[in-house]
Amino acid sequence: MSLLDVVDIHTYYEHSHVLQGVSMQAESGTVTALLGRNGVGKTTLIRSVIGFTPPRTGRVAFAGEAIEKLPSHEIARRGVGLVPQGRRIFPSLTVRENLAVGGVPGRPGRWTAETVYELFPRLRERSGNYGGQLSGGEQQMLAIGRALMANPVLLLMDEPSEGLAPLIVRELEATMSRLKETGLAIVLVEQNLPLALAVADTAYIISKGRVVFHGDPEILRTDHAVRTTFLGI
Amino acid sequence: MGIQFYVQNALGGLAYGSLLFLIASGLTLIFGLMRIINLAQTAFYLLGAYIGLSLVGQGWNFWLAGLAGGVLTMALGLAVYSAFLHRYHADPLTSLLLTLGFALILDDGILARWGGDPHAIAPPAMLGGSITVGSLVFPQYWLALIGISFLIAAIMFLSLQRTMLGVIIRASVDDEEMARGLGVDVNRAFYIVFAAGALIAGLGGMLGGPITSAYPGLDGELLPLAFAVVIVGGMGSLTGAFVGSLLIGLVNAFGKAMFPELSYFTIFVPVALIMAFRPQGLFGRKL
Incomplete structure (x- = not known):
């Protein structure tokens, strides 16, 4: 049994049928990459799992229990962490307060404000600053730290490298590897293919709301046909 | 119009603004x-x-x-x-x-x-x-x-800034x-x-x-004033409600004393100015 088991979900925005029968799995201690061109439904898949846009049909099981009908805050409290697209830091909260909101589920574990500051020392220096005053890289650290505060067992990361300088992207890669070693399951939506291939243990390619490839990311490194057809590169 | 006129109306305006705050803050x-x-x-x-x-x-x-x-x-x-x-x-x-x-x-x-x-x-x-x-x-x-x-305003500010409930409320207003x-x-x-x-x-x-x-009907008279406060101060901002209330209270008092025939109109001068030049209000987030 997989930690996260998405079975044949169909998700709509109003009348637009975005996910047309997607199934995927994620396991503890691994990174699962979701790849594909813009607008194919990767973010919608993340939103379906966290409950922002619940699937109309299909199943989402987390740790063996159905979660597709639960409200988002219940899903989060069961151990699903979210690093959303665009980071969505609370601008009128300080760094410290942003982390405190992340800790609302009150799940015990290795992550506290103190251990998050050890992972990202820059956040300690900025702890009294408001979210709206941070640089892009600092916001990304905060978005990850905020999600870790709940001691999740599954971390959903939607385009974490977006808008970051190459040096910061390399740090992000190292951070993801460290998190993976702690046993965390990571589902990673990423446009930056080298980053995704460097950290992913398994990859899905989504095209027009369907999974069109599932397998070893190593194949994507070598198989140019698959890359050009589904990723456009 | 001596100093007495100004002090009298300033106090009356602050008192009226204080009661507006009790409505507009919520x-x-x-x-x-x-x-x-x-x-x-x-x-x-x-x-x-x-x-x-x-x-x-x-x-x-x-x-x-x-x-x-x-x-x-x-x-x-x-x-x-x-x-x-x-x-x-x-x-x-x-x-x-x-x-x-x-x-x-x-x-x-x-x-x-x-x-x-x-x-x-x-x-x-x-x-x-x-x-x-x-x-x-x-x-x-x-x-x-x-x-x-002022005491109630201080309690509300502290609750919003210093308690976990306040952090959660501000986070929810943000996103x-x-x-x-x-x-x-x-x-x-x-x-x-x-x-x-x-x-x-x-x-x-x-x-x-x-x-x-x-x-009967007092509520209907107060409602436009309360909305004037919210628009001037900025929607969702407690600081805005506080400053806006005192401002509208003062404008109301001086307007009534100086241009009694235009008293209702004077309230909406600041509202019109805010809407034209700063539609998010004095302390509101950008629209």
Whole structure:
């Protein structure tokens, strides 16, 4: 049994049928990459799992229990962490307060404000600053730290490298590897293919709301046909 | 127009602004958090005033009567919220019509229970006198009301800035969906903010009563002023409600004294200016 088991979900925005029968799995201690061109439904898949846009049909099981009908805050409290697209830091909260909101589920574990500051020392220096005053890289650290505060067992990361300088992207890669070693399951939506291939243990390619490839990311490194057809590169 | 004119109207304006704050603070927080435009907010004020004056008529102490009026108004507000409104947050049009309906029902209920005559509300005996400074004479109660409103404002600020509930409310005003995604039960914060808004407005009815008195239709007169405060201060901003209330209170007092025939118009000069040059309000987030 997989930690996260998405079975044949169909998700709509109003009348637009975005996910047309997607199934995927994620396991503890691994990174699962979701790849594909813009607008194919990767973010919608993340939103379906966290409950922002619940699937109309299909199943989402987390740790063996159905979660597709639960409200988002219940899903989060069961151990699903979210690093959303665009980071969505609370601008009128300080760094410290942003982390405190992340800790609302009150799940015990290795992550506290103190251990998050050890992972990202820059956040300690900025702890009294408001979210709206941070640089892009600092916001990304905060978005990850905020999600870790709940001691999740599954971390959903939607385009974490977006808008970051190459040096910061390399740090992000190292951070993801460290998190993976702690046993965390990571589902990673990423446009930056080298980053995704460097950290992913398994990859899905989504095209027009369907999974069109599932397998070893190593194949994507070598198989140019698959890359050009589904990723456009 | 000597210094006396200015001091007198400044004090009167601050006192009136203080009672506006008790209405507008709830209005702005309820809108900022749940996107509900609560047209019943001034009806809550009026209900609190009538409950308070009935209790005073039965021999209750002014402060206890005001507090009881606030608590009963809060209970009614919570009943309305949990029975109807909670389904329509983030749906401004439906919630606007619903709260308008409740305002009308409350108005008619008040008319049926207390009749159409205006009721004066006397300030507590210990604050019933006037203060004389040279040729300047003003009611003691003005100062007391300003002091109480500032105290309530300070409590609200501290709760919002220094407590975990306040952090959660501010996070939810910033990005409600994200707060849910992090495990925050935002609905709980909604109930608390709606209840607090109704409590403070209901309490405000009695506290402001010695200035406004209580009569059917008072809520309709106060509502545009409360909205002027929210627009000038910025929707969702408590600081904005505070500054906006005092500003509108002062403009109202000086407008009435200097251009009595244009008194209602003067209120909307700052509103028009804000809408033209800073539509998000003085302290609101960019639209």
